[in-house]
Amino acid sequence: MTQSNLGLIGLAVMGSNLARNFASRGFRISVYNRTNSKTNEFIKNFSSSAKKQGGALVGASEYTEFIQSLERPRKIIIMVKAGSPVDGVIAELLPHLEPGDIVIDAGNSFYKDTERRFLELKAKGLHFVGMGVSGGEEGALNGSSIMLGGAPESWRELQPALEAIAAKDFSGEPCVTYVGPGGAGHYVKMVHNGIEYAVMQMMSEAYAFLKIAYNLKPPAIADIFEKFSQGKLNSFLFDIAVPVLRRPDDLTKKGFLIDKILDRAGSKGTGAWASKDALDRGISITSITEAVYARSISASKESRVALSKLYKNKLAPKKLPLPKFIPLLENALYAGMISCYAQGYDLIQKTATEEKWDLNLAEISRVWEGGCIIRAKLLNVLHKAYQTSGSKNSSLFAVPGIVSLMKKYVPDLRAVVGVVSASGVSTPALATALFYFQDATSKELSANFIQGLRDYFGAHTYERTDRPGNFHTNWIS
Ligand code: NBP
Numbered sequence: 001m002t003q004s005n006l007g008l009i010g011l012a013v014m015g016s017n018l019a020r021n022f023a024s025r026g027f028r029i030s031v032y033n034r035t036n037s038k039t040n041e042f043i044k045n046f047s048s049s050a051k052k053q054g055g056a057l058v059g060a061s062e063y064t065e066f067i068q069s070l071e072r073p074r075k076i077i078i079m080v081k082a083g084s085p086v087d088g089v090i091a092e093l094l095p096h097l098e099p100g101d102i103v104i105d106a107g108n109s110f111y112k113d114t115e116r117r118f119l120e121l122k123a124k125g126l127h128f129v130g131m132g133v134s135g136g137e138e139g140a141l142n143g144s145s146i147m148l149g150g151a152p153e154s155w156r157e158l159q160p161a162l163e164a165i166a167a168k169d170f171s172g173e174p175c176v177t178y179v180g181p182g183g184a185g186h187y188v189k190m191v192h193n194g195i196e197y198a199v200m201q202m203m204s205e206a207y208a209f210l211k212i213a214y215n216l217k218p219p220a221i222a223d224i225f226e227k228f229s230q231g232k233l234n235s236f237l238f239d240i241a242v243p244v245l246r247r248p249d250d251l252t253k254k255g256f257l258i259d260k261i262l263d264r265a266g267s268k269g270t271g272a273w274a275s276k277d278a279l280d281r282g283i284s285i286t287s288i289t290e291a292v293y294a295r296s297i298s299a300s301k302e303s304r305v306a307l308s309k310l311y312k313n314k315l316a317p318k319k320l321p322l323p324k325f326i327p328l329l330e331n332a333l334y335a336g337m338i339s340c341y342a343q344g345y346d347l348i349q350k351t352a353t354e355e356k357w358d359l360n361l362a363e364i365s366r367v368w369e370g371g372c373i374i375r376a377k378l379l380n381v382l383h384k385a386y387q388t389s390g391s392k393n394s395s396l397f398a399v400p401g402i403v404s405l406m407k408k409y410v411p412d413l414r415a416v417v418g419v420v421s422a423s424g425v426s427t428p429a430l431a432t433a434l435f436y437f438q439d440a441t442s443k444e445l446s447a448n449f450i451q452g453l454r455d456y457f458g459a460h461t462y463e464r465t466d467r468p469g470n471f472h473t474n475w476i477s
Helices: 013-024 036-052 063-068 084-096 111-122 136-142 152-165 184-212 218-230 236-246 270-281 286-299 301-308 322-355 361-367 377-389 400-422 428-440 447-458
Strands: 006-009 028-032 056-059 075-078 102-105 127-134 145-149 176-180
Touching: 006 013, 006 063, 013 028, 013 036, 013 056, 013 136, 013 152, 028 036, 028 063, 036 056, 063 084, 075 084, 075 152, 084 102, 084 111, 102 111, 102 152, 111 127, 111 184, 127 136, 127 152, 127 184, 145 152, 145 184, 145 361, 152 176, 176 184, 176 361, 184 218, 184 236, 184 270, 184 286, 184 322, 184 428, 218 236, 218 322, 270 286, 270 322, 286 301, 286 322, 286 428, 322 361, 322 377, 322 400, 322 428, 361 377, 377 400, 400 428
Parallel strands: 006 028, 006 075, 028 056, 075 102, 102 127, 145 176
Antiparallel strands: 127 145
């Protein structure tokens, strides 16, 4: 019997598209799903096209059959709901596996779960890989951005197959990389998702201001965003913003769909994971966390509506003529997004140091150039800036190519935050992007004042600027 190159468990949106992607690149892949009818349906729908593309999809209704169909060492991708289902699948697989087999969790698992699973399987002579995959349904089918964590030998074993299915970066290279051991791949994917939250929040702040202060209708905002996407803000998210804003409401046949969508944002929690982890590690990722909070406050629609009746007096919009404001906004978003990447990269660096991961921020920027939700021209700028500087892990604000950009665009970020705030529209992500930049690049902050207060009420001591040591003052005498 011809054996399959790979196995995949979980035939929902991501798993089925990933399996089709492998098959379309000539791989033979066995698939299994808990609910067997989905496996049968999948094979019925896609096996003949897979064959035409030079690959093969093989359905299995039981684990024994599934395992026996795989070549050794077995490479098994799990693409099921994150959390306990992953542990459940691993437990079911274990009796069938042999030392050297590789189990790959390609879902959005929390990196600490990945670290635990890595160690548990290592103790049994098995390899466990935590693989961050970004790009949603379309990416899974046509090419995602892939961040792999695990043992280097697992990477070497999987590299050819993953390179075949990954998206391409700006130079045509596959958007897949070995990030580091254990949970490193899922960690970097978690930070990617946090950045995704912040970028979307900044875009929604720009949308809100154009809508409220300039009274622009969705297609007019779409025109502005379309121009942005043709320039330095070129990105997947600005590209898809245009059809989202232009879509008429098919249901009522009146107006635009965006105006009918309830202003309550959902989330799967990965942004909050990044924020909690940053708090634990003492790293500031304010724009990411503000984006998480913005979704939280959006969820309390009823309370917002009730309170809005008590506070009707919004400030009058103070605005510049639109043609003057648009280039400022474009520059502000650009600087804000760089600041947001700097926050995410600071978190990655701190974690890499604490966990002893040898991460490379040029390479991480590179694999985000294609396939993933945050793919953008800016990622190529960050990748090249790190590469040219030769420093793979310094603060983004210290990288020479970025210093000049921030010097050029931060004044416009400052102007936009001022104008928008004064008009009564909230800009939590953009404002904190500015504050983060200002604080991270400030010689002096106001923390001396905090230390004075802390020493007064709690004798917490303080350090002095003119001599070493810890000091306490008896403030009351
Ligand atoms: P879902 O997250 O919706 O999970 C559905 C799959 O999990 C089905 O195959 C289901 O089998 C299986 N499953 C469940 Br639920 N519990 C199971 C259990 N106890 N044992 C075995 N199988 C179980 O699928 P998805 O949207 O394709 O996402 C898969 C992973 O990829 C998730 O971790 C997700 O966060 C991540 N991800 C998703 C996207 C996206 O755009 N959707 C993007 C990037 C990453 P059944 O058919 O028998 O119910």
